[in-house]
Amino acid sequence: MRVAIFLLGIFLFLSTSAAAQGPAGVGTPDGAGTGYSPASLQNGEPWQIGIGYQFNRDNLLGSPFNTNGVNISVARYFRTWFAVEAQLGGGFTHDTGGSTIPPNLVAKSLFVGAGPRLVYRNRTRYEPWAHMLVGLDHYRFTQSGGILGSNSSFGLVPGLGVDVNLTPSVAVRGEVDEVFSRFFGTNQRSFQAVGGLVFNF
Numbered sequence: 001m002r003v004a005i006f007l008l009g010i011f012l013f014l015s016t017s018a019a020a021q022g023p024a025g026v027g028t029p030d031g032a033g034t035g036y037s038p039a040s041l042q043n044g045e046p047w048q049i050g051i052g053y054q055f056n057r058d059n060l061l062g063s064p065f066n067t068n069g070v071n072i073s074v075a076r077y078f079r080t081w082f083a084v085e086a087q088l089g090g091g092f093t094h095d096t097g098g099s100t101i102p103p104n105l106v107a108k109s110l111f112v113g114a115g116p117r118l119v120y121r122n123r124t125r126y127e128p129w130a131h132m133l134v135g136l137d138h139y140r141f142t143q144s145g146g147i148l149g150s151n152s153s154f155g156l157v158p159g160l161g162v163d164v165n166l167t168p169s170v171a172v173r174g175e176v177d178e179v180f181s182r183f184f185g186t187n188q189r190s191f192q193a194v195g196g197l198v199f200n201f
Contacts, residue, residue, distance in 0.1 A: 047075070047076055047077075047201050049199045050198045052195050052196015053069075053071070054090075054192065055194075056109065056190060056191065057191040058109065058179075059189060060184075060190075063097075065095075065097055065099045065100070065107070067092055067093045068091060068092060071087065072089070073086065074086050081119050083117045084115070085115060085117045086114040087133055087135075089110070092107070105143055105148065106141070109137070109139050110137075110139075111136070112136050113134055113135020114134070115131060125166075126164055128160070129160070129162070129163070130160050134157075135157075136152060136154070137154070138152045139152075139183070154182060155181050157179050157180070159178065159192070161174060161175035161194075162174055169199065169201065170200075172195075172197060173194070174193075174194075175192075175195070177191075177192040177193075178191065179192050
C-alpha cells in the first residue's frame with residue numbers, strides 16, 4: 001500500500017509541475033509541441049512494445065538468489081499520459097546456491113500480469129513513468145517433490161522507469177520494480193531490473 005501511495009504521489013507531483021509551467025503543447029491531446037513524443041501518439045496508433053533483458057534478485061526462501069531472462073511488455077495508450085500495460089517476464093538460473101533445500105537447484109520463473117501505466121511527457125527526450133501490475137508469479141525448481149516443485153502465487157509488481165527517445169519510434173528503457181508474492185504461506189519481496197528497447201507504432 002505504501003508503494004502505491006508513493007507512486008501516486010510522484011505522478012501527482014509531476015502533473016502539477018507540468019500544469020504550473022505550461023509549456024506549449026504539453027498536456028494537449030495530440031502531444032503537439034513535444035518534439036520527441038512517440039510517433040504512435042501523433043499518428044493515432046498508440047501502441048508500444050518493449051523487449052529487453054531482465055535481472056531478478058529473488059527472495060523466496062529467506063536467502064536470495066539471482067535469475068536472468070527476458071521481459072516483454074505491450075502497452076496501449078488511451079491518453080498521452082495513461083496506458084494499460086501487459087507484461088511477460090521469464091527468468092532462469094542454473095544454481096540457486098545454498099538458499100534452497102536441497103541446495104544448488106535449477107530454477108525457472110515466469111510472471112504474467114497487467115495494469116495501469118502513468119507517463120509524464122515533457123519537451124525532452126526523457127519520459128519517466130510508473131506502473132502497477134497484478135498477475136500470476138510462477139516458479140519451477142528441479143526438485144520434483146517436496147515444497148520446491150512447481151509453485152504459483154498472486155504477484156504484485158509496482159515500479160518506476162524512464163524511456164529515452166532516440167527517434168519518435170524507438171527508445172531505450174530502464175526500469176526497476178519490486179515484486180511482491182506469497183509462496184509457501186509467507187510473503188516475499190523481491191527486486192527486478194529491466195533494460196531494453198521500446199518500439200512505438
